Amino acid sequence: MATDELERQRPRPAPPGRACSYGRIAVAAWAVLVTGAFVVGDVLRRAGLATEDELPPLHAAPRLLTWQIVPAACLGGVAVAVLPSLARRLTWRVLLPVSWAASMAWTVALALSDGLDALHRPLDAPTEYPAGLDAVRADGPAEWLRTFSERLGGYTTHVRGHPPLPTLLLWALEETGLRGTGWSSALIIVTGTSAVVAVAVTVRHVAGEPLARRALPFLVLAPLTLWIATAMDAFFLGVGAWATALTAIAARRxxxxxxxxxxxxxxxxxYLSYGLLPLFALPLAVVILTRPSRRVLAVVVCCAAVVPLAFTIGGFWWPDGVAATHETYVISRGSAQRSYAYFAIANIAVLGLLVGPATAHALPEMFSRRRPLAWLVGAALVGLLALDVSGVTKGEVERIWVPYAAWVVLASAQHDPxxxxxxxxxxxxxxALQALVHSHW
Structure with missing residues (x-):
């Protein structure tokens, strides 16, 4: 890319004094929101109003790691030192796999501070998808899919709370001979960390390579990495990110x-998660920014109908699945009983934890001017807020927000390298979160 083109795409800074002031206010608001969410959550917990959670608004428990966090801390220090230089100097084709590898290493190092079995232990829980695979084996995938909505109440928590595709994917993985939660964990980590590449590719096609390079170190080191290993929502992140990236590639090329x-x-x-429907705001933003040809749009729309058509022919009617899941949700003693008013606000505080103060500092400047990056971040926030207001995400959003939060982190590209x-x-x-908080995911 020519030097004059790089200069043209480089973000023009806002007046230093005003940008700094707005950024400091945003970071202060971030700190107040996060602190307030934990303080109020503890009050509600002591009053018996924040059910199930030991550390609301997180579905987690307090703890203290000491020497176990040292390897991850050393790796984090190296990443902070070298990633900005690599993002500036490496060719694009080399930078992408390097960033992916860095993201995987950081994810695994953080998880291993909980022990050698930490990469698959969350998936061994009786509430998780692998615990529900026996039903698929017993009935066969065709019969299991056909009766999924009718028999939903008898399945494990995560199978009940989602459409059938995640369970079928893990069943198919085992059928290939890759049995056990270790392989399932590997699939989730590899796919989830690949979102770093997919998000950067999207930014490059809609906002230019300089911004994509600036975003990569922040994407790798975002606090949401804690929930890449090994919540299935990290897999959803990867799929959604690549869907958006391919939309951008198709539109531009x-x-x-x-x-x-x-x-x-x-x-x-x-069909992966009912909560991913608002994520369509991201490819829609890409379409608005890139204005692809009618032929490209027609192919996207036609191919998008393939999976829904296959599931419908197989006997799973998506609206029935939504209704059945909502019914089991309402009668459960868990998240349905949590305070809507508290979690409507506390969920935003959890988003703040996932994206970090660097993102909060950059948001005011980014939204003060019209630019493609603001469209992507805004689309993610709109989708996330739609879920929050709906009331179906009362707690446990540290994993549910992951497919959206990675796009919000893009605001950090505003920081000068x-x-x-x-x-x-x-x-x-x-x-700090890894050392002080024991997450169930």
């Missing part, structure tokens, strides 16, 4: 193959 891939992945989203101070803050918050 006119590639019908990329359009077909984008459509197929988009079609899977409602190398931005090591802000990267250190992000890594430090991640390490």
């Amino acid at each position: 006119g590639s019908l193959l990329a359009a077909a891939g984008a459509g197929l992945l988009l079609g899977t989203l409602p 190398p931005a090591r101070r802000w990267l250190a803050v992000q890594a430090g918050l991640t390490l």
Whole structure:
């Protein structure tokens, strides 16, 4: 890319005094919101009004790690030191796999501070998807799918709370010979961390390579990394991110193959999680920004219908699944009984933890001017807020927000490189959360 083109795409800074002031106010608001959510949550817990959670608004418990966090801290320090330089100097084709590898290493290092079995232990819980695979084996996948909504009440918590595709994917993985939660965990981590590449590719196609390079270190070190290993929502993040990235590639290059891939992945989203429906705001923002040809749009739309059509023919009617899941949710003693008023606000505080203060500092400047990055961040926030207001996400959003939060982190690309101070803050918050909070995911 020519130097004059790089200069043209480089964000023009706002007046230093005003930008700094707004950023400090945003970070102060972030700190008050996060602190207030934990203080009020503790009051509600003591009064018996915040059910199930030991550390509301997180579905987690307090703890203290000491020497166990040291390896991850060392890796985090190295990442803060070298990632900005790599993002600036490496060629694009080399930078992407390096960033992916860095994200995987950081994710695994954080998880291993909980022990050698930490990468698969969350999936061994009796509430998780693997515990529900016996029903698929007993009935066969076709019969299990056909009767999924009718028999939903007898399945494990996560199977009940989602459409059938995640369970079928893990069943298919085992059928290939990759049995056990270790392989399931590997699938989740590899797919989830690949979102770093997919998000950067999207930014490059809609906002230019300089911003994509600036965003990569923040994407790698975002605190949401804590919930990549091994919540299934990290897999949803990867699928949604690649669907959006392929949409951007198809729009800019006119590639019908990329359009077909984008459509197929988009079609899977409602069948992976009911909460992913608002994520369609992101590919829609890409379409608005790039204005693809009618032929590309037609291929995306047609291919997006393939998965819904296949599930419908197989006997699963998506609205029936929504209704059945909502019914089991209402009669449960858990999240349905939590305070709507508290979690409507506390859920936003959890988003603040996932994206970190560096993102909060950058948001005011980003939204003060019209630019493609603001469209992507705004689309993610709109989708996330729609879920929050709906009331179906009362707690446990540290994993549910992951497919949305990665896009909000893009605001951090506003920081002038190398931005090591802000990267250190992000890594430090991640390490503090890992050391002080024992998550069930």
